[in-house]
Amino acid sequence: xxxxxxxxxxxxxxxxxxxxxxxxxxxxxxxxxxxxxxxxxxxxxxxxxxxxxxxxxxxxxxxxxxxxxxxxxxxxxxxxxxxxxxxxxxxxxxxxxxxxxxxxxxxxxxxxxxxxxxxxxxxxxxxxxxxxxxxxxxxxxxxxxxxxxxxxxxxxxxxxxxxxxxxxxxxxxxxxxxxxxxxxxxxxxx
Numbered sequence: 001x002x003x004x005x006x007x008x009x010x011x012x013x014x015x016x017x018x019x020x021x022x023x024x025x026x027x028x029x030x031x032x033x034x035x036x037x038x039x040x041x042x043x044x045x046x047x048x049x050x051x052x053x054x055x056x057x058x059x060x061x062x063x064x065x066x067x068x069x070x071x072x073x074x075x076x077x078x079x080x081x082x083x084x085x086x087x088x089x090x091x092x093x094x095x096x097x098x099x100x101x102x103x104x105x106x107x108x109x110x111x112x113x114x115x116x117x118x119x120x121x122x123x124x125x126x127x128x129x130x131x132x133x134x135x136x137x138x139x140x141x142x143x144x145x146x147x148x149x150x151x152x153x154x155x156x157x158x159x160x161x162x163x164x165x166x167x168x169x170x171x172x173x174x175x176x177x178x179x180x181x182x183x184x185x186x187x188x189x190x
Contacts, residue, residue, distance in 0.1 A: 019068045026059055026181040027188035029068065033119070041190050043120040047127035052134075052141045056185060060144055060178035061126050061151060064170055065096040070117040072096060094122035095129075105129070126151075133158070144178040145171045 022028035033040040044055045066072035074088045074096075090099040093116025097105070105125050106112050114121035133139050133150035137158050141147070148171040150158035157163075163171075 019070070023063055023068050024177075024180070026056065026184045027190060029059070030190055038119070040119055040123075044123055047123050050124075051127035051131040053127045053130045053147075054142050054178075054182070055190075056178040056181035057130065057142060057144045057147060058123050058126050059181050060174045061130070061148060062094050062123065063177050063181075064148065064174040065091075065151075066094050068094065070094060070119070093117045094119055095125050097122070097125055101129070145175040148174040 020029040020032045022032070030041040030044075034042070041055075044058055047053065047058060048055050062068060070093060072091075072093065074091050091097065092099075095116060097116050102114075102116060102125070105128055106114055109124075109128060111121065111124070114124070116122055116125075129151060130139075130141060130147045133147055133155060134141050136155045137146075137150055139146045139150060139158075146158075149163055149167060152167045152170060153163060
């Protein structure tokens with residue numbers, strides 16, 4: 001009996017921590033992640049109310065950054081071409097927030113216990129960052145393409161306007177996904 005309970009508990013906890021399986025469909029993401037221990041749709045709507053950034057924009061940013069993987073990290077560089085070495089950056093979690101930017105977020109919001117691997121904290125970070133992009137760079141809060149460029153390049157990088165082809169391609173992917181998510185969320189009533 002004790003073993004069966006332990007197995008059931010482990011399965012339940014692993015389901016909470018796993019990435020959603022159908023990340024191309026916002027309704028499916030919320031259906032899979034809204035339950036007893038999580039309520040991703042409620043957290044996303046709360047961030048939309050607090051910062052004015054639409055849920056599809058928030059979700060598309062996380063889709064583009066991590067594919068909804070809680071412990072996502074950039075790949076390691078290779079020493080001598082084959083030995084795993086340092087990571088390209090300190091980006092981590094759903095939002096792929098850098099160490100310094102995450103610390104700035106914690107200081108600014110007072111959310112000292114926030115974790116980059118917690119969806120609620122990560123989506124709050126994305127809303128906070130996009131809101132700052134709107135204030136600092138004059139980007140409308142529903143302009144997914146430019147919000148993502150500022151997210152990828154930083155506020156100063158966005159102001160300079162020198163965007164790499166990689167940044168532009170990721171911003172296009174994020175903008176396209178936000179449009180898709182918006183239509184899906186409208187159709188399923190979220």
